Amino acid sequence: MKSCAFTVCNIAYLPRALVLAESMLKTSKIELKIVLFESRKKFSDLELNSSAEILFAEEFGFLDFQHLAMIYDVVELTTALKPRLTKYFCQNHDYVYFFDPDVVLYDDANKLQHHFGESSVLLTPHFNSPEQSDVWNDDVGLMRFGAFNLGFFAVRTCEQSKEFLDWWDKRCTFQCFFETQFGLSTDQKWLNVAFAFFDCFKVLRSPIYNFAYWNAFERFNKLRIVDGVYMIDGDPLFFAHISSFNSAEPHCITNRGSVRDQDKTYEVLELFREYAELLNAKTLNMASYTSRNYTYDYFETGEKIGAPLRIAYLDYYKENGNKIDPFNDSDLIRFAKRHNLLGRDTTVKASLAQKEEQGVVIKLMRIFVNLTVRVVGSKRYRVLCNGFLLLSSPRTLSHVWNFRK
Template sequence: MKNNIIFTICSNNYLAKAKVLANSIKKYEPDSLFVIFLCDVKIDSIDYSSFADEVIPIAEIEPEFMNLAQKYNIVELNTSLKPRACEFLLIERQVDNVIFLDPDIKLYNSLTNIYNKLIESTIILTPHICTPTPMDHRTPGENLFNNFGIYNLGFIGLSNCPTVLDFLLWWKNHTYHQGFIDVWNGIFVDQLPINHAPIFFPNVTIELNMGVNMAPWNLHERYLSINNDSFLVNGTFKLIFYHFSGFETESLELPQLYYNRYKLADRPDLTEIYEKYNEELQAADHSHYRKIKSHYSDIRNDFIKRSKRGKWLKKIKKIFN
């Protein structure tokens, strides 16, 4: 068993994105094992061994899985299980260091600096932004992160120590009980509770390297250039990984729902990485995988129909139809 594991969590519809992530890990982190925790059922026609060193259906390691599947939508379900996946690797597998990456991330350099920091740190987090956003009436503004979380949980690094196990127990308690998308009540999946982590737990490192977790939400402070075939952020930081959040192959455009400050035409520095990522997704057959509906979406829908809420909704429909 390798001492460093990188893992992601996804349903079958995100497997192509996980494949692109896996290929970048093989290139830049060949000594790290890559594991996918599958928040779905395995389909006989899919060769899961081609996507990761190991693919573990997360229902097999979590006794409460079906209760969570009935309670949460598929996004909430995937994110709620992140602490349990970390716990499994650190406790059952006795791994030294664990790094979680969202499936829509791609590495552009090694994670050596992250691993080195885990020698002294218990937890490594990346803030969504490191500098103030412009007051230009565009999104994201700083207030957005008050609702969705100061730190982006598309990445987290953890060392195997008692403090981290305490952290995971605390975090899992939040995600299993309040893992909803409910920002108006101060709840946002696994991410919002982490605002408190640097206060509640010792030796938490907040990674301010601009090459780590570059993404649509921090483009106001980060620009790409090329030096000797490598990408640099702001001419100084090596691009370690980019988070292609919200990207779909059909659009070849920056996501606009929450991040409308730039379109791709405004940022020619990003054209190359987005065009290449688009090509890689197509090569991984994303158009096929993205259409696969999660098995657990149907379980939740069936549960809602059978529940008191489902019966109440039927009565309302009869009244107004």
């Protein structure tokens, strides 16, 4: 049986993907396929002494790739094409495994084949038991972001999985936005719906899969090190998902700030320390590449693309199809300049500065809310909030920026 594993990322996450690749080769003897969402022309000098196979997303022959790259930001784009890439790899493989680039594998991925049975798609939930404390990632969080974490899935090639992948691909083509206020959470939230339509899934509930900050409350205190092997409930850890991680501060576990101090055991801190060492080494070796901007944030002439422009182009593309090269169209650039739809380059701030800035914003918002309620009254304020919710997506304002050739 032929199997393959792949991940998706832009240049900023390539060091993480290379850590995953090394763990994949060590545990599974599989050469990871890294689908890079960048221009080969921009990275023609990319040289890696790596066991991974680097594939450029633009070279898969997807006719709408450049247009989707204009419509979506980097997270939305890389997730939107996951179903399509899975279908592509299924053409020549019996089993296809997907892992996010910030995953590290501790066991043989091919062991997943034993779990399929009559099913054709394997998934893992974010967590297996209800969160009892009042935190952001409780049951309501699952309704916002999705019950299943799509940092991993595995597919057995068959007609059953093909039907699901075709449906998922179609939904993700134009509805892979991160807009939880409208029920969308990139590719991930669609799996909540898929269970109503397809009988092809098996859920892996063991805590050895998908060890991550979002299930810290039920798993972190169970992690043990036995003869150099990470164990949970007597079984070897299969994979950890090191998401929202700052390798300069491994003791923080995640920059989301959602892990309790009592869950930061010696074993947990050791796991994240080891990962930080691996990631720092890769990051240092790739500094000349990772310092470059994401290709599809810019026109070929150098202007940065703003979020509203992406939505304006979505409407144009739905009506007109593949008529223009969106990253090199002078009319689109003039349109963006005329309507002030170009983006601005900003420097990423330190986490402490971000938290301080967020605190100021929240205080200002509270003042605004109090004043608004006094002026319009509580009933009208509720109506006003619903209106602001509707306007919170640039897609609801697409008619304001009506690009036409």
